[in-house]
Amino acid sequence: MxxxxxxxxxxxxxxxxxxxxxxxxxxxxxxxxxxxxxxxxxxxxxxxxxxxxxxxxxxxxxxxxxxxxxxxxxxxxxxxxxxxxxxxxxxxxxxxxxxxxxxxxxxxxxxxxxxxxxxxxxxxxxxxxxxxxxxxxxxxxxxxxxxxxxxxxxxxxxxxxxxxxxxxxxxxxxxxxxxxxxxxxxxxxxxxxxxxxxxxxxxxxxxxxxxxxxxxxxxxxxxxxxxxxxxxxxxxxxxxxxxxxxxxxxxxxxxxxxxxxxxxxxxxxxxxxxxxxxxxxxxxxxxxxxxxxxxxxxxxxxxxxxxxxxxxxxxxxxxxNECECKKRPTQDTQNMSHGDCLGQNLDSTLLTDLRNALQNEIETRETLNTEINFLKTANQSLARRLYEADQLNAELQSKISMMEGQMRERPSIVEEERDVHFSPRRHEICNQKYEPISRTRQLDSCIPSYCHPLVTPVHRHMLLFSRIPKPHTSWVGYLLLCSINWSHCVPRPLCSL
Missing domain, CATH: 1.10.510.10 (Transferase(Phosphotransferase) domain 1)
Incomplete structure (x- = not known):
């Protein structure tokens, strides 16, 4: 073997x-x-x-x-x-x-x-x-x-x-x-x-x-x-x-x-x-x-x-092969003619051929059935993998669409934040009526509007007094610290304070 x-x-x-x-x-x-x-x-x-x-x-x-x-x-x-x-x-x-x-x-x-x-x-x-x-x-x-x-x-x-x-x-x-x-x-x-x-x-x-x-x-x-x-x-x-x-x-x-x-x-x-x-x-x-x-x-x-x-x-x-009648002679076979014996042998041979052909066909069919079952199993496995891939692709597509929407909304959010955090607030003029809330609040409200064009982007945040933390300092010291940036402004609020 x-x-x-x-x-x-x-x-x-x-x-x-x-x-x-x-x-x-x-x-x-x-x-x-x-x-x-x-x-x-x-x-x-x-x-x-x-x-x-x-x-x-x-x-x-x-x-x-x-x-x-x-x-x-x-x-x-x-x-x-x-x-x-x-x-x-x-x-x-x-x-x-x-x-x-x-x-x-x-x-x-x-x-x-x-x-x-x-x-x-x-x-x-x-x-x-x-x-x-x-x-x-x-x-x-x-x-x-x-x-x-x-x-x-x-x-x-x-x-x-x-x-x-x-x-x-x-x-x-x-x-x-x-x-x-x-x-x-x-x-x-x-x-x-x-x-x-x-x-x-x-x-x-x-x-x-x-x-x-x-x-x-x-x-x-x-x-x-x-x-x-x-x-x-x-x-x-x-x-x-x-x-x-x-x-x-x-x-x-x-x-x-x-x-x-x-x-x-x-x-x-x-x-x-x-x-x-x-x-x-x-x-x-x-x-x-x-x-x-x-x-x-x-x-x-x-x-x-x-x-x-x-x-x-x-x-x-x-x-x-030998003729079956020659192998096992009987009274009946002895009376047979050679042609009858030959015909019987041919019938036996034909039957054997048909049986062998049938057996070969059965074996071939079994082999093909095995291959077909294998292909069906492989196709089912492939279909399952394709379905899982489609599901994953749909999830990824949904996430991509959501992220693209967020990216489209992002510029407006940034502009709003820029307006809120970096644009100087335009308050009333300094000669408005004084409301004694707090000295820091008073200082924040006395920033003159005509000083805005002279403020550079680097110093713009220095004008937002109320948004700058002031740990362990009095409002007077903080005021002096920030006044160096007011060189182009008329210090009327300072004089009034």
Whole structure:
């Protein structure tokens, strides 16, 4: 089972090819690619359920031969790898991650190509454009690396054939052709392969046809073997005498050892991180549901798939349907004609097809209902937020209108205050009848009106005697203090006081 985090796939949408992987597994040639039984999903993960191949992978086989595989074993598996890669190309896809780890061995020792998570669908011109280096460093082609630097560059199926050449080199010599201590150094060797590609001294023990085959793949893309199709490989001297048509039905030169269907001894089993991943090892869609964009699940609609039970391929080869009357012969079936038996078999097959089609429709409807419910919930949440925003906007608009009204009234208020606090009061003339209220009041009432034009704005407040506090001073002292500003006035009130 392969489990993929939906949120992680969406964040890596430029390199995540989950849809292409599912399509290749569904439509690919089951003789050469891993068998898919189910594709399904839940709120946070995608699942692919495939056959388990107890033979391990080609990398495990290479570990048993540190100095390289014997030539007859290597040639057989190179031929099956060619058939597997060509089956992907025939669908209109490129794999982009051809390596020994992805070549699985079934119980009989035949190869099946797996891990299509880097697949891309070819355009009408037979190329793709991608600015990300996808794949395993030791097996990447130079055109993939150059496309990272120059986004205008494109490449096609020839990148897979380069990877096949790197795998072939490793099968004969025990190590990849551009191995280095760091990824950057490996990339540098691949880009400048003309300066770094050489055969080791042990090449004298390798057939010359194999060396020529490797050189025809580790070369310029325009002259690389395989650009003209499968026929170019079938005509190569390395495969002279090989029965390509009967390759799958032949006996492999290596049969994996196993103790049963659940044996894992042919794999390098690593620590299981499944529980950690499911229980919180990574952020999921449920964790970001409130902040995720609307319709975030739409890319996964229609992902589910169920493989038909009839005509299925398993790890032991192709199992073909037999007529039910031949499997369980009875007196009635013995009297049947071959045509009646065939008609019964066709009716049974048609019924099975209809049931499977109905099941697929039900699953699709359930998936669409889930997406519709999700969209309804998201729309309700968005409508609620919009309503709250409208209410807040109305409140702010009301406050703004009130403040604008206050601002319009403010100038008149200021003018009134200015008239009250700064304009000198015009009292009666000094020779009016004296009202003995208080000496301060008398002084305030005796300010002559003809002194107003001579009063400056700075001294205007000095004339408002009754409005200036006079703590701890007598009215006479206060009068003397203020009289310095009366230099332009005739002090008749002072004389009268």
């Amino acid at each position: 392969k489990i993929m985090n939906k949120w992680d796939l969406l964040k890596r949408s430029d390199v995540a090819c989950y849809r292409q992987e599912r399509d290749v597994l569904v439509n690919g040639d089951r003789r050469w690619i891993t068998q898919l039984h189910y594709a399904f999903q839940d709120d946070n993960y995608l699942y692919l359920l495939m056959d388990y191949y107890i033979g391990g992978d080609l990398l495990s086989l290479l570990s048993k031969f540190p100095d390289g595989l014997p030539p007859h074993i290597a040639i057989f598996y190179i031929a099956e790898m060619i058939m597997a890669v060509n089956s992907v190309h025939s669908l209109g896809y490129i794999h982009r991650d051809i390596k020994p780890d992805n070549m699985l061995l079934n119980i009989s020792g035949h190869i099946l190509l797996g891990d299509f998570g880097s697949c891309l669908k070819l355009r009408e011109d037979g190329t793709v454009s991608c600015s990300v280096a996808v794949g395993t460093p030791d097996y990447l082609s130079p055109e993939i690396l150059l496309a990272v630097e120059d986004h205008t560059l494109s490449y096609g199926v020839e990148c897979d054939w380069w990877s096949l050449g790197a795998c072939t080199f490793e099968m004969f010599f025990g190590h990849p052709p551009f191995y280095a201590d760091s990824v950057v150094e490996t990339y540098g060797k691949i880009i400048h392969y003309k300066e770094h590609f050489t055969f080791p001294p042990s090449a004298t023990e390798v057939p010359q046809e194999a060396l020529n085959f490797i050189s025809s793949l580790i070369c310029e893309r325009d002259t690389r073997l395989g650009r003209g199709g499968l026929q170019e490989f079938q005509n190569h001297p390395l495969f002279a005498g090989l029965d390509w048509e009967g390759l799958r039905d032949s006996s492999p030169p290596y049969i994996p050892e196993s103790d049963g269907a659940t044996d894992t001894s042919n794999f390098d089993v690593v620590e299981d991180h499944l529980t950690e991943m499911i229980s919180g090892g990574g952020e999921t869609l449920s964790d970001v549901e409130d902040t995720s964009p609307l319709g975030v699940n739409l890319p996964f609609v229609g992902y589910s798939y169920t493989y038909r039970d009839d005509d299925r391929a398993n790890v032991w080869g192709i199992r073909k």
